[in-house]
Amino acid sequence: METESVLERVFKAGHLAVTSECGPPRGALPDKIREKAEVLRGHVDAVNVTDNQTAMVRMSSLTACIVIRQMGLHPILQMVTRDRNRLALQSDLLGAYAFDINTMLCLSGDHPHFGDHPMAANVYDLDSMQLIQTVRTMRDKGTFQGGEAIGNPPKMFIGAAANPFADPFELRVRRLAKKATAGADFIQTQCIYNLDKFEKWMEGVRRRRLHENLFIMAGITPLKSAGMARYMQKKVPGMDVPDELVKRLAALPKDNQADEGITIAVEAIERLKKVEGVHGFHIMAIEWEHKVPEIVRRAGLYPRPAV
Amino acid sequence: MITAERKPIQEIINFVSPYKNLLLVGCNECVTVCSAGGRKEVALLSSALQVAFMKSGRVINIRELTLERQCDPEYVEQLVPVIDSVDAVLSLACGCGVQEIARRFKDKMVFPGVNTKFMGASERPGVWAERCQGCGDCLLGVTGGICPIARCSKRLQNGPCGGSSNGKCEISPDVDCVWQLIWDRLKALGLEDRYEAILPAKDWRSGRGGGPRKIVREDLM
């Protein structure tokens, strides 16, 4: 093992890993994190904590991770490069490791244009690729990005995001290769609705043998309604929602659409389990966290293995 | 060129209304090319200010002059014969020019009449777009001649991000995804493999991050 990360142990023991997500509150309200995380206990191996998601100010990912760690659960520290320069990022990694946090995810971050502070100066001192390199250097060489030695260097299990559905499609496998070269250990993809396109991407991934050194987790977000499906189809950049899915939901009365959304998610997991190179599932049920245990159970991923 | 846009008239009026004699100075270079502060814009602004002042029963004396450039002391020196006859200067040059006038004439108020925007190029008549951020360490040689520092909303050096959609940036359908442009160009040049070379963390010291910059050429001093 490179790290003490539970996620690494699950992957290397040959199990399908399961992670989910916790969005910190827009206030100094640690109990909200505790509530959300408690729902997931026993049903996931680790919990992502988002970092000022959609460029809106929330309680910091690092502190929310500490709250979760103190509950005895395993957080995944998401870090965007939008808000902090390399000093602050490395500083937070030291802080995280000091609190027994050993798994993280490197992201660029949504542009402030979308958030509550579009007037902010975006930092982007590093991009997500360079952050992966930085964290890897801290772990493998024990030095900061600037070259100096670190006292008790953080050994992070490093994740990155991948979006097989963003344009240009032909670049998306190459981009994954780049992240692998940069030093990523695992990948969480954007939520998948177009299973055919995802499988095509995985073909490209396997052709380059990237799946041999990268643990890829398929992103799953259950649809609550036809309205949500339509919104994601039209309004969210980099999202691919096939028309059949929208129609399938729209064909039902409003009250039944949510359950159908869960069923669709479970079906997707069952299909993706069979795809070579898929090592787990990242279930993002934003503001619907209480459904995650149901999805995990119905998809046959419960109980979580003890590693 | 350095591009600029005229400041809102009301803001300019607020600057100059305490004064009776104004020197309105244009610049014959960048701001002429982007139609913000050249000879014509000086005449237009002068006319507009006159109308605005006459509306309130005042007449303001505006002396109009357009220098070849305002960023070279030799040209700013040409203001010496007229500077004493005015109470304040309104410069339509970019920020560089305004500061040079302020530096030369320490006891004269100097106001900017334009908002300096970016270093850019003409896309077509009447449209200018940002091209360069002056990062000080040009990487155009490896990105097929297209700059991600200036033209990527997140200045990613290893883009695109997951928000690229149909060749457009996630922030607006009017903004091209520069990494799509770079990829297309690398393909056209047969350099697809170059895409996978990771550009390491940038040293921003060559840019503004290292403090205000200077170039010194001793062979020319």
Added chain:
Amino acid sequence: MKDFEPVIVAFCCHYCAYTAADMAGSLRLCYPPNVKIIRVPCSGKVDVIHLMQAIERGADGVYVAGCLEGDCHFKTGNAKAARRVAYVKRLLQEIGIEPERIEMIMMSAGMGERFAATAEEFTDRIRRLGPNPVNLMGATKTHDPHNASPAQKESAAR
């Protein structure tokens, strides 16, 4: 405002609007003498500075009359003129002058009636708007900054 007679400047393109003005004359159509016609080879020759300075020098209203859309003898002159008029309207709005004081009007060479009618309508519009605010204060009589000698400028400032 009973004795307010607007002074209106009409930049008319030679190929269409000016010919239409001629036609109005041949047809013995009456239109207000307030409209002072300036013939230009093409409405596209009119620059934003001409419009602005016309207002500055006291014209109560200014319009640019060019060919119908698509018919400009010089292809796109009328389109350019229309955009410039729009630009000056915004500029006038910024300095607190009614943007309705300037306008872009299009007509063909044979439209004598339209020439007379628009001259009438525009004069009416300006009469209702009242005098150009720069005239109200009496400043224009002594003011001509672009050609004034330093001495004249001094007296204008007083």
